[in-house]
Amino acid sequence: MYQRYESPNFFKMKKGKLMNGPFCTNQPESFCRNCTLSANLMCRYDRRDTLHFFMLILPFFVASIGGMITAGYGWWLFGWLGYMLFFFFVWEARVLCSHCPYWAEDSCILHCHANFGVIKIWCFHPEPMSKSEGIQFIIGVLIFILYPLIFCILRGQYLVGVIGFASAISFGYLLNRNICSRCVNFS
Numbered sequence: 001m002y003q004r005y006e007s008p009n010f011f012k013m014k015k016g017k018l019m020n021g022p023f024c025t026n027q028p029e030s031f032c033r034n035c036t037l038s039a040n041l042m043c044r045y046d047r048r049d050t051l052h053f054f055m056l057i058l059p060f061f062v063a064s065i066g067g068m069i070t071a072g073y074g075w076w077l078f079g080w081l082g083y084m085l086f087f088f089f090v091w092e093a094r095v096l097c098s099h100c101p102y103w104a105e106d107s108c109i110l111h112c113h114a115n116f117g118v119i120k121i122w123c124f125h126p127e128p129m130s131k132s133e134g135i136q137f138i139i140g141v142l143i144f145i146l147y148p149l150i151f152c153i154l155r156g157q158y159l160v161g162v163i164g165f166a167s168a169i170s171f172g173y174l175l176n177r178n179i180c181s182r183c184v185n186f187s
Contacts, residue, residue: 042182049113060167064148067160073151080147087140095133098122100185
């Protein structure tokens with residue numbers, strides 16, 4: 001459908017029309033003065049949004065890490081950390097983040113609300129996510145959530161497992177309601 005981008009500033013679409021870049025996410029703030037969408041979209045990076053994102057995920061991390069340590073699987077946290085680094089910096093970066101207008105910014109590092117600091121090892125893909133990429137993303141998130149909860153259940157840490165699961169559901173709901181619904185990555 002689309003061709004890979006040739007430079008950070010211009011993208012060729014299949015029909016031969018040029019789509020000027022960078023996107024509004026990369027423009028100076030003065031560019032956005034008269035924009036009517038800025039109240040509804042997270043089109044400008046703000047550190048407070050990143051803090052908000054991490055505050056939403058914190059209960060899940062506390063319950064999961066505490067549950068794994070209490071269950072005697074503390075060393076397995078290194079496996080979870082390794083998976084998180086792989087998932088957020090490689091897998092999610094390819095299937096989700098590389099489709100985002102923030103990815104088009106002239107920088108080697110991503111500056112967005114959720115994955116600030118990811119190194120851009122993939123090309124920018126201005127086309128929407130494919131079904132395969134969407135399925136891969138969901139599988140990756142499920143592994144991320146279920147990994148610590150399985151260890152909690154194995155040693156009878158049912159209460160911590162339920163708290164972790166409830167925290168993950170709460171995070172997903174709040175993420176979808178307050179962050180994803182305002183994201184400029186329409187995939």
